[in-house]
Amino acid sequence: RLGGHQSRHPSFCRRVAMPSHPLRVAVVCSSNQNRSMEAHNILSKRGFEVRSFGTGSHVKLPGPAPDKPNVYDFKTTYEQMYNDLVRKDKELYTQNGILHMLDRNKRIKSKPERFQNCKEKFDLVITCEERVYDQVLEDLNSREQETLQPVHVINVDIQDNHEEATLGAFLICELCQCIQHTDDMENEIDELLQEFEEKSNRPFLHTVCFY
Numbered sequence: 541r542l543g544g545h546q547s548r549h550p551s552f553c554r555r556v557a558m559p560s561h562p563l564r565v566a567v568v569c570s571s572n573q574n575r576s577m578e579a580h581n582i583l584s585k586r587g588f589e590v591r592s593f594g595t596g597s598h599v600k601l602p603g604p605a606p607d608k609p610n611v612y613d614f615k616t617t618y619e620q621m622y623n624d625l626v627r628k629d630k631e632l633y634t635q636n637g638i639l640h641m642l643d644r645n646k647r648i649k650s651k652p653e654r655f656q657n658c659k660e661k662f663d664l665v666i667t668c669e670e671r672v673y674d675q676v677l678e679d680l681n682s683r684e685q686e687t688l689q690p691v692h693v694i695n696v697d698i699q700d701n702h703e704e705a706t707l708g709a710f711l712i713c714e715l716c717q718c719i720q721h722t723d724d725m726e727n728e729i730d731e732l733l734q735e736f737e738e739k740s741n742r743p744f745l746h747t748v749c750f751y
Contacts, residue, residue: 563720565590566665567712568672571599572614572652575668575698577645579709584648586713588720591662592648593655595675601638604629614654618646637702655679661751662691664719666712668698673745680749688750692719692729695745711740 565588569575572594580592594614601610601621610628612621622642625633633639645652655665656679665680667673673695680691694715698708715736722728733744 562587562589563664563716564660564662565716566593566655566658566660566662567591567668568593568595568655568665568676569668569698569700570594570596570672571601572654573599573601573645574641574700574702575705575708577641577648578705579666579668579712581644581648582709582713583716586717588716591653591658591660593653593658595655595672595679599652601625602636604632614652614657617651618642619650622646641702661687661689663725664716665691665693666715667693667695668708669700670695670697670745677747677749680751683751685750690726691749691751692725693747693749694733696740696742711736711742 565583567576567579567583567590569592572592576592576594580590583590599612599614599616599621601612603609610621610625622639625638625642630639655676665676667676673693676693680693696708696711696715698704715732718732718736719725719729722732730746733746736742737744
């Protein structure tokens with residue numbers, strides 16, 4: 541599902557100026573560490589009003605073995621995780637890029653956040669894997685509808701490693717730029733997603749929910 545070639549730096553992202561009213565965007569992965577934070581970083585630099593989230597019950601980071609992850613509560617700050625991993629094995633977590641990632645994260649915000657605990661309204665919620673997409677839809681559909689304001693939930697599968705997170709973040713950025721510049725988002729978004737599927741060779745899922 542993740543085959544195909546994606547340009548590392550889509551030119552659209554870099555050239556187009558933002559309109560005066562940026563989309564309110566949420567980017568969501570499982571632990572709010574890698575994929576959602578890479579996209580958060582790039583989108584914020586492009587002028588979007590963006591927040592990032594995880595949907596898991598806990599934050600999980602790779603440990604010394606696949607069956608021994610480092611597990612943290614969502615209340616744990618990136619700084620505390622960083623210091624904990626330095627204490628446990630600085631060499632290992634420097635080598636695998638986790639310390640570099642946490643250092644990046646703590647420059648963006650203090651700690652990971654769960655989507656299910658956020659009551660802010662967004663125009664666009666982008667998820668990074670289908671399981672997370674299902675959890676976001678379950679949460680949104682369980683909320684009491686108050687304003688009937690639409691929120692577009694879009695999934696694009698991104699593998700949870702550093703290189704794919706970077707490629708995926710540029711793809712998400714380009715998608716947001718294109719959606720931002722549509723004249724009629726509600727009627728044009730499906731055609732736009734079809735174009736992105738063909739260009740990136742990745743499947744996209746799309747559902748409209750209401751607040």
